[in-house]
Amino acid sequence: MAILPENSSHLDLTISVPGFSSSPPSVSDEGSGGGREQLKLDMNRLPSSSEDDEELSHGGSAPPRKKLRLTREQSRLLEDSFRQNHTLNPKQKEALAKHLMLRPRQIEVWFQNRRARSKLKQTEMECEYLKRWFGSLTEQNYRLHREVEELRAMKVGPATVTSASSLTMCPRCERVTTAASPSLAVPSQTTLPPQESEH
DNA sequence: TCAGTCAATCTGTCAA
DNA sequence: TTGACAGATTGACTGA
Numbered sequence: 001m002a003i004l005p006e007n008s009s010h011l012d013l014t015i016s017v018p019g020f021s022s023s024p025p026s027v028s029d030e031g032s033g034g035g036r037e038q039l040k041l042d043m044n045r046l047p048s049s050s051e052d053d054e055e056l057s058h059g060g061s062a063p064p065r066k067k068l069r070l071t072r073e074q075s076r077l078l079e080d081s082f083r084q085n086h087t088l089n090p091k092q093k094e095a096l097a098k099h100l101m102l103r104p105r106q107i108e109v110w111f112q113n114r115r116a117r118s119k120l121k122q123t124e125m126e127c128e129y130l131k132r133w134f135g136s137l138t139e140q141n142y143r144l145h146r147e148v149e150e151l152r153a154m155k156v157g158p159a160t161v162t163s164a165s166s167l168t169m170c171p172r173c174e175r176v177t178t179a180a181s182p183s184l185a186v187p188s189q190t191t192l193p194p195q196e197s198e199h
Numbered sequence: 200t201c202a203g204t205c206a207a208t209c210t211g212t213c214a215a
Numbered sequence: 216t217t218g219a220c221a222g223a224t225t226g227a228c229t230g231a
Contacts (some may be wrong), residue, residue, distance in 0.1 A: 067211045087204085108203090109220060109223060116205075117221085200231090209224075215217090 045099075074100045078107075144169050 070078070081088070081096060088096065088111060090104075097104040 069212075070222085090202095106222080110221090112204075113221070113223085118209095119205095203229090203231105205228080207225085207227105209221105209222105211222085211226105213218105213220085215219105 031157075068106065074102070078110055078114075082111065086115055087111065 077096070077100060081092075085092070088107065093104045095100075095109050097107045100107070
């Protein structure tokens with residue numbers, strides 16, 4: 001019984017949900033970002049010279065970590081380029097960094113987190129989807145059990161239906177039928193959620 | 200061996 | 216004060 005889609009061995013269901021995946025609503029950008037005025041910290045400046053290995057120049061002890069806040073424009077451009085490609089080659093990274101006045105490492109980290117977080121979101125949505133699917137299958141199972149009970153009851157009554165064991169399920173539409181009365185077919189509208197349904 | 204990626208986690212910032 | 220979000224770090228893994 002193919003409950004899961006064929007390529008579900010690693011849950012890569014690729015559910016196409018409007019507004020997600022390629023252009024997620026990016027909670028921060030428009031959402032909470034609306035009103036959150038991005039202040040340009042010094043971290044946003046392109047590091048002067050011997051940068052990447054962090055600010056080792058602050059004397060002995062580690063300096064307090066100042067957090068970079070991307071400007072709206074920076075976020076927008078990063079989102080745009082993420083939409084085009086979820087990974088960057090070194091040249092693209094370098095170019096983007098230069099364009100946005102950020103370090104390549106920061107671009108790299110942004111993409112890394114972006115990938116991770118969209119994957120997380122997708123997983124959450126798949127989870128919801130499977131929960132709903134489970135619910136509808138449970139419901140369908142219940143209905144089929146009741147149908148079997150009814151047919152068994154009919155068996156002890158008038159001798160029209162020969163046996164409940166003569167019930168068959170149509171392999172294509174997965175409806176329960178009897179040889180005697182195909183009209184007993186079970187409506188199976190809840191077999192699959194709309195996206196995956198082939199009926 | 201090295202560079203790139205990922206998962207897990209830490210941590211600073213902000214809004215409620 | 217707290218929870219959510221997002222930038223950053225770390226260590227493991229993998230392919231060239």
